[in-house]
Amino acid sequence: MINSLIHPKQGDKANSPWFDEFLVKLLENRDRTGLTEMIREIDALMLTVEPGCSAAYVSELALMTPYHYLVTLESESHWTHVLRIDMNSPDLLVREVRVPGRGDIFRSLNEVYPIGAHKPNSRYMGEIFRVSNLHEVVEQQKAREIRFFNQDQIRKLELPGNMAIVKPSPYTHNIVAYWERPPEDIRVYALGNSIILDDVNRGYLQAKEIQEELGLDKLIRPIDHLATRVYSQNREVAILEYLTLSSYYYWGSYDIANQNSSTNVTKSIHYPEERISPAKVFTAANHPYFVNHLVGLPSPTESFVRNYGPRLHHVALEVADGEINGLANIDYVVQAIRARGKDFLLDVIGSREEGLKQIFSSASEHSSLIVEYVQRFGNFDGFFTKQNVAELTHAAGVEENLRLLQAESEAASPVSA
Numbered sequence: 001m002i003n004s005l006i007h008p009k010q011g012d013k014a015n016s017p018w019f020d021e022f023l024v025k026l027l028e029n030r031d032r033t034g035l036t037e038m039i040r041e042i043d044a045l046m047l048t049v050e051p052g053c054s055a056a057y058v059s060e061l062a063l064m065t066p067y068h069y070l071v072t073l074e075s076e077s078h079w080t081h082v083l084r085i086d087m088n089s090p091d092l093l094v095r096e097v098r099v100p101g102r103g104d105i106f107r108s109l110n111e112v113y114p115i116g117a118h119k120p121n122s123r124y125m126g127e128i129f130r131v132s133n134l135h136e137v138v139e140q141q142k143a144r145e146i147r148f149f150n151q152d153q154i155r156k157l158e159l160p161g162n163m164a165i166v167k168p169s170p171y172t173h174n175i176v177a178y179w180e181r182p183p184e185d186i187r188v189y190a191l192g193n194s195i196i197l198d199d200v201n202r203g204y205l206q207a208k209e210i211q212e213e214l215g216l217d218k219l220i221r222p223i224d225h226l227a228t229r230v231y232s233q234n235r236e237v238a239i240l241e242y243l244t245l246s247s248y249y250y251w252g253s254y255d256i257a258n259q260n261s262s263t264n265v266t267k268s269i270h271y272p273e274e275r276i277s278p279a280k281v282f283t284a285a286n287h288p289y290f291v292n293h294l295v296g297l298p299s300p301t302e303s304f305v306r307n308y309g310p311r312l313h314h315v316a317l318e319v320a321d322g323e324i325n326g327l328a329n330i331d332y333v334v335q336a337i338r339a340r341g342k343d344f345l346l347d348v349i350g351s352r353e354e355g356l357k358q359i360f361s362s363a364s365e366h367s368s369l370i371v372e373y374v375q376r377f378g379n380f381d382g383f384f385t386k387q388n389v390a391e392l393t394h395a396a397g398v399e400e401n402l403r404l405l406q407a408e409s410e411a412a413s414p415v416s417a
Helices: 017-032 054-064 105-111 134-143 151-157 198-214 232-245 289-295 300-308 329-338 386-412
Strands: 039-049 068-074 078-084 091-097 123-131 175-180 193-195 220-230 248-256 261-268 279-285 311-319 349-351 356-360 370-376
Touching: 017 232, 017 248, 039 175, 054 068, 054 078, 054 091, 054 198, 068 198, 105 123, 123 311, 134 175, 220 232, 220 300, 220 370, 232 248, 232 261, 232 279, 248 386, 279 300, 289 300, 300 311, 300 386, 311 329, 329 356, 329 370, 349 386, 356 386
Parallel strands: 039 091, 123 175, 220 279, 311 370
Antiparallel strands: 039 123, 068 078, 068 193, 078 091, 220 311, 248 261, 261 279, 349 356, 356 370
């Protein structure tokens, strides 16, 4: 039987006795009932962008990531663009709302937050897990009081019909989906008609040509981790909920005290290589916003959640170890992409001596997601360094404050006749 508790905990962040107790109970139960064995890797990630934005966003991803445009699935109210690296890494499903003003549960999760409402359709949705026995996984999860969309709701939301989809988490606002796919079978999504859109394909091909000319295609590797931000009081329950829904284990937590924050990491029990099934990271403030004036610390993580809602903050991509013309690969990648007009929030931080270098891009105007690049050197076996995380968190907070001011200014401006 798999033992999800075999890995020693990393980090210096103290958890509550309640968390420690139920971490053991939940994972032991998950292992014993066979859920851990049945739930495998992340097969795909789903997100939605604003009407008219998907061609530009696919082009942006084609330059900045290893993803390739495969096909578009046409349904009544959405285009769903399937992006793929290969069958060893998760697909990316980029949904574009074709009908401006169309409302659904995912849009409503944006509309109550000041910056989230500014782009009501720009939202990361969640992960699709491959499972070996869909019926058994769903029945076991329902017995744990996990709530699923019914098939009529899935049809109305225009999501793939060959999946069981958990309703949005009250803690992360993300969904989790399951589907049964033998590992030797190709991924096929039961949704709409398959077409190739000329504008999407044209932008994709142009971006890939640039990427290959610059040699970035040989340096930028698949997704390393996905980082979700949640409210301070939901840190522990968000972690345990995800461990209940997945076959991940708790790697550990680090306290980023000077940014009033903690970084909490979960990883796949089945696949030690993140390119197959990315790590899932949860970031939360150490204190709620209303005591900031008492503790005298910045609170960029809590501010982000109050402005956007609980949601995915960034997608991190691995950069191959090595150097080009005396530059670490990550420095070359950032230099080349900056020259093509993409902004970054700060200079590359870290060093070979520390074991890794990292950087955040500015948030995409199309998806609101940040891209992180991370290069680990040599035998570095950690996940990050605390100083790097502190600098990245601070830089993201500065940009998010500017976006809030912009959103408030636009909301206060009189509507022209």
